[in-house]
Amino acid sequence: GAVVSQHPSRVICKSGTSVKIECRSLDFQATTMFWYRQFPKQSLMLMATSNEGSKATYEQGVEKDKFLINHASLTLSTLTVTSAHPEDSSFYICSAREGRGNYGYTFGSGTRLTVV
């Protein structure tokens, strides 16, 4: 079945630095990828929708200059957390949609970001 690889699985960074998280679709072309954030004991909150070759669409309240999303190819989307702060510490998950169907997306394994 479809596989989405997310890397790194865990990262610790210092305040003020930037961190890049990669999301790759391994055996399919992902026209659309989604980035979520999950706080402890809460649900996944959609941050942005990323379409290959175009600008990402951010959800209300998500700072586009802080969470930079690039979807340069049909198999790779990246999320860069810029000038990280401790409150950015969270679990970030990507998901990918194959083609134009809505058959249930494939999720990556998530990235645990800790900002110290």
Add this chain to the structure above:
Amino acid sequence: AQSVSQHNHHVILSEAASLELGCNYSYGGTVNLFWYVQYPGQHLQLLLKYFSGDPLVKGIKGFEAEFIKSKFSFNLRKPSVQWSDTAEYFCAVSTSGTYKYIFGTGTRLKVLA
């Protein structure tokens, strides 16, 4: 605004017990409904989905869910749980014409051997 409610945050069952996890959504239009499972240390996996047709949907690993439109519900069921069903279960909804998911807060299921 659209929302998804999962009222059971934690459920503890013994093996062979029957399971029903509630999921209610608030949206008056056409919806697509999903249940995902997240086993410890693993990523989200699709259990089952409903788009249209028979409101009783069968998924993997013996799970099923029933869409009751009048109740805005999509409850997940399994007649006899196993220890390996210990996981977190998320209900998700997407509305017709969009591909965004709205997730419920999840239900942590623990099955005692």
